[in-house]
Amino acid sequence: MASEPVFRICLRGETLLTNPKFNKGTAFSPEERRAFGLIGRLPHRINTLDEQCQRAIDQLESQQSDLAKNTFLQSLKDQNWVLYYSLVSRHLRELIPVIYTPTEAEAISNYSHLFRRSEGLYLTFTDQDYIEESFLEQTKCREIDLIVCSDAEAILGIGDQGVGISTAKSAIYTLLGGMDPSKTLSVTLDVGTNNEELLNDPLYVGWPHQRICGENYDVFIDKFVQVVRKYYPHSLLHFEDFGVTNAYRLLQKYKDTHAVFNDDVQGTGAVTLACLMAAVTVTKSKLSDQRIVIYGAGSAGLGIARQLRDGIIAIDGLDTAEANKRFYLIDKFGLIRDGLGQDKVREAVREFSRHNDEWKDVETNGNGEIGLLDVVKTVHPTVLIGCSTQGGAFTEEIVREMAKHADKPIILPLSNPSRLHEVRPQDAMDWTDGKALLATGSPFPPCKLSNGKEYMVGECNNALIYPGLGFGAVLAQSRALTDTMIIAGARRLASLAPALQNPDDAILPDFGDSPAINLEVAIAVAEQAIEEGNAGVSWKKEEVREKAIRKQWKAVYGTYVFDPNGEK
Numbered sequence: 001m002a003s004e005p006v007f008r009i010c011l012r013g014e015t016l017l018t019n020p021k022f023n024k025g026t027a028f029s030p031e032e033r034r035a036f037g038l039i040g041r042l043p044h045r046i047n048t049l050d051e052q053c054q055r056a057i058d059q060l061e062s063q064q065s066d067l068a069k070n071t072f073l074q075s076l077k078d079q080n081w082v083l084y085y086s087l088v089s090r091h092l093r094e095l096i097p098v099i100y101t102p103t104e105a106e107a108i109s110n111y112s113h114l115f116r117r118s119e120g121l122y123l124t125f126t127d128q129d130y131i132e133e134s135f136l137e138q139t140k141c142r143e144i145d146l147i148v149c150s151d152a153e154a155i156l157g158i159g160d161q162g163v164g165i166s167t168a169k170s171a172i173y174t175l176l177g178g179m180d181p182s183k184t185l186s187v188t189l190d191v192g193t194n195n196e197e198l199l200n201d202p203l204y205v206g207w208p209h210q211r212i213c214g215e216n217y218d219v220f221i222d223k224f225v226q227v228v229r230k231y232y233p234h235s236l237l238h239f240e241d242f243g244v245t246n247a248y249r250l251l252q253k254y255k256d257t258h259a260v261f262n263d264d265v266q267g268t269g270a271v272t273l274a275c276l277m278a279a280v281t282v283t284k285s286k287l288s289d290q291r292i293v294i295y296g297a298g299s300a301g302l303g304i305a306r307q308l309r310d311g312i313i314a315i316d317g318l319d320t321a322e323a324n325k326r327f328y329l330i331d332k333f334g335l336i337r338d339g340l341g342q343d344k345v346r347e348a349v350r351e352f353s354r355h356n357d358e359w360k361d362v363e364t365n366g367n368g369e370i371g372l373l374d375v376v377k378t379v380h381p382t383v384l385i386g387c388s389t390q391g392g393a394f395t396e397e398i399v400r401e402m403a404k405h406a407d408k409p410i411i412l413p414l415s416n417p418s419r420l421h422e423v424r425p426q427d428a429m430d431w432t433d434g435k436a437l438l439a440t441g442s443p444f445p446p447c448k449l450s451n452g453k454e455y456m457v458g459e460c461n462n463a464l465i466y467p468g469l470g471f472g473a474v475l476a477q478s479r480a481l482t483d484t485m486i487i488a489g490a491r492r493l494a495s496l497a498p499a500l501q502n503p504d505d506a507i508l509p510d511f512g513d514s515p516a517i518n519l520e521v522a523i524a525v526a527e528q529a530i531e532e533g534n535a536g537v538s539w540k541k542e543e544v545r546e547k548a549i550r551k552q553w554k555a556v557y558g559t560y561v562f563d564p565n566g567e568k
Ligand SMILES: NC(=O)c1ccc[n+]([C@@H]2O[C@H](COP(=O)([O-])OP(=O)(O)OC[C@H]3O[C@@H](n4cnc5c(N)ncnc54)[C@H](O)[C@@H]3O)[C@@H](O)[C@H]2O)c1
Pocket: 154, 155, 156, 157, 158, 243, 244, 263, 264, 268, 271, 295, 296, 297, 298, 299, 300, 301, 330, 331, 332, 333, 386, 387, 388, 389, 390, 414, 415, 416, 417, 420, 440, 441, 442, 460, 461, 462, 463
């Protein structure tokens, strides 16, 4: 049995009890209570971590709503990391939806009203002359492997929220990826908001100003990125929920000088690639055999298209032009096709533009647009993916039309939170007479089939892969999280899909298994980094698994020894 870790610590009394990294609450032993000035600061009884978890789950269960549970757990995280992570890990399947998607959407939209305590680093546009100073004050030059930042312009599908999301994404890195929470930093980049409701709310805690854009925005973001590069050149910088234009621009701008990762673009692309790889095994076809319609061509939609395209090239050996032909992207102004003006199509999406000749017999609406139903009728897609934020957009007519031409239609409504899903999984199953292969962005209960059986709906959420992608890159001290490393992670995830063992089972692993799954992803990513010469470590590939397990942070207390030169 592994012996308890020993930590040498110099904090005492109140400072120790209010430090969430080291606080043990009632679990401090008699020796520790004496050594750290805690006698009289705690009630008599000494609890084990198991007992503390039992008390916390009882308290949690008395909360009336998921939002109240989210707030309770947030407070617990502020008090005691080991207890928080241990509790959530023990009840992963029930509590991930409470601390993350879908409840996180509600928590972020109520951020100002629920606000109790600051967490992470808040960099506000008005304080840009203090970026370096506040960064150093917060980090105190501690070791940092991962920085998660967001400007909150496009939070899930609920739009501009001013502040929010980076701390939830960081917590998932620890819970599912094994990342040490003291080596992560969550950063809120507050450049204002265009959300009128927030601007008019006297309790709004962010900067009540129209969102800064253009050169001023770029200068502000660049000051932050340069500070990251200066003090943590080997860290992974994760961008979350930026607006679509900035998401792609920033990734492009910094990818050659720092290890950067955009979760909505690359994480979503990777989990969807894994999902499709498993699904085509069930349909006994290839990725390159698919006709793929993507509804919503924003950060996620284009990220998915590019990742699937690159997967088709890497796995089935097609060239780019041939692979691009498998895709039909639809955005607000209908099918992306030649001749649509710049006001309707972002330049980045044009590589997937369809030729007009294919559509000369299809009637357009009054604005010259071709809608989803017409695309489905014309293309007979085998795969339909939604990342449009338009709840219910996959209507009964559309789904039934798709099912007429596909033996096992693959339908992935990915817009979060749950109410924004393009179709509810049970409806999709009913409308396809039980033929569909489904995965969704938020968690859903199993579908009931007419034969009485249940179909498990896989959760195609980037959290099934991004913690592993990030941990793998950090583990290998990789200079970049390359496309090939991401594909390696996606392939490993796909290989673990339950449907590979039983075609009637889910096309993605269960979130209850996600720590083990993300560990496998991390190992694949680090192995690939070593293979392609991107790793900063000089291990053999065979050593990676053991190194990964050893680096994983564990929610255990360990024994504390007082040391005036110890950790603080
Ligand atoms: N499951 C996951 O892991 C995952 C990951 C990332 C994003 N998402 C979800 O996907 C959705 C989109 O996220 P995003 O970051 O790409 O946002 P985004 O704003 O960048 O993209 C949304 C796109 O949908 C388009 N759109 C809006 N109305 C439309 C309509 N009526 N018809 C067709 N297209 C329409 C918009 O023009 C935009 O291009 C969100 O709900 C988000 O929560 C899910």
